[in-house]
Amino acid sequence: MSSNGDTPLLEVVDLKKYFPIKSGLLVDRTVDYVRAVDGVSFSIMEGETLGLVGESGSGKSTTGYCILRLLEPTEGSVRFEGREVTELGREDLRRVRREMQIVFQDPYASLDPRMTVGDIVGEPLVVHGVGTRRDRGARVRELLDVVGFDPTFVNRYPHEFSGGQRQRIGIARALALNPKLIVCDEPVSALDVSIQAQILNLLKDLQDEFGLTYLFIAHDLAVVRAMSDRIAVMNRGELVELGPAEEVYSTPREEYTKALLAAVPVPDPRKMKERKVERRKHRHALAEQEAIVGAPPEVEIERVV
Ligand SMILES: Nc1ncnc2c1ncn2[C@@H]1O[C@H](COP(=O)(O)OP(=O)(O)OP(=O)(O)O)[C@@H](O)[C@H]1O
Numbered sequence: 001m002s003s004n005g006d007t008p009l010l011e012v013v014d015l016k017k018y019f020p021i022k023s024g025l026l027v028d029r030t031v032d033y034v035r036a037v038d039g040v041s042f043s044i045m046e047g048e049t050l051g052l053v054g055e056s057g058s059g060k061s062t063t064g065y066c067i068l069r070l071l072e073p074t075e076g077s078v079r080f081e082g083r084e085v086t087e088l089g090r091e092d093l094r095r096v097r098r099e100m101q102i103v104f105q106d107p108y109a110s111l112d113p114r115m116t117v118g119d120i121v122g123e124p125l126v127v128h129g130v131g132t133r134r135d136r137g138a139r140v141r142e143l144l145d146v147v148g149f150d151p152t153f154v155n156r157y158p159h160e161f162s163g164g165q166r167q168r169i170g171i172a173r174a175l176a177l178n179p180k181l182i183v184c185d186e187p188v189s190a191l192d193v194s195i196q197a198q199i200l201n202l203l204k205d206l207q208d209e210f211g212l213t214y215l216f217i218a219h220d221l222a223v224v225r226a227m228s229d230r231i232a233v234m235n236r237g238e239l240v241e242l243g244p245a246e247e248v249y250s251t252p253r254e255e256y257t258k259a260l261l262a263a264v265p266v267p268d269p270r271k272m273k274e275r276k277v278e279r280r281k282h283r284h285a286l287a288e289q290e291a292i293v294g295a296p297p298e299v300e301i302e303r304v305v
Pocket residue numbers: 019034035036054055056057058059060061062063219301304
């Protein structure tokens with residue numbers, strides 16, 4: 001693990017993303033906001049993996065998108081290598097994007113079905129004007145080789161491949177510009193369980209080989225634990241717990257984290273029963289806790305226009 005002294009590679013401070021909820025037949029009025037990310041702060045050192053875990057809708061993807069500015073943050077600061085990403089103009093943002101990439105959750109939806117494997121992996125090189133056509137061709141084959149995808153299939157289309165193979169294509173594309181940081185947004189949750197470990201191992205190997213830094217998003221705490229140095233737990237747009245992976249996993253401090261842990265499926269039926277009881281206990285504790293802090297009422301997404 002390499003590190004540049006004490007300066008984090010990425011520093012997120014009080015990040016917020018509110019989505020307006022509109023209503024009204026004649027005039028669009030913003031009646032409320034979905035507080036998808038509501039004051040999130042964390043930093044990631046170079047070469048480190050920070051796991052970001054939380055149940056569906058807790059704001060994990062939105063956090064990742066705001067860091068890359070695929071979504072514009074409502075408020076807060078994102079510093080990458082000491083530069084304020086939220087204030088960058090178009091050109092500077094383009095340059096910074098070379099250093100920050102993303103691997104999406106669903107390799108079925110995120111790869112353009114009309115593009116060949118070679119075009120998908122090489123597109124970032126074209127967009128950023130890297131090398132000649134011939135250079136790019138060689139680089140694409142090298143990248144495919146690195147991720148364990150047979151480079152002789154460059155002219156095939158994504159639909160010809162399984163989910164695991166497709167995710168390898170997505171990872172090769174993310175690596176194309178030699179990024180420092182990769183946001184892995186649930187990179188294995190759409191894959192067969194038997195394939196998940198292979199892709200996770202690949203991501204680990206690539207990290208060692210290229211000194212990559214990961215923000216690793218998942219809703220499965222067991223997956224996050226296997227990948228991460230530290231774990232941040234997200235609930236309703238806020239971080240409720242952040243600490244060394246083993247500590248968060250073995251001695252969670254927050255009820256929400258305990259509930260997440262209890263939700264991890266284990267095949268042993270007796271254990272399952274015990275966990276079910278555990279889960280119920282935690283749910284009650286959570287409900288009580290939320291009643292005390294006055295949790296916001298559930299927002300109706302259907303009202304979003
Ligand atoms: N473009 C949008 N417009 C309105 N609301 C949105 C938008 N994108 C996300 N949201 C809402 O913001 C909240 C957080 O969503 P987000 O996708 O970040 O959650 P997540 O933790 O990634 O969930 P999952 O595990 O299902 O991927 C949710 O309530 C979601 O419905």
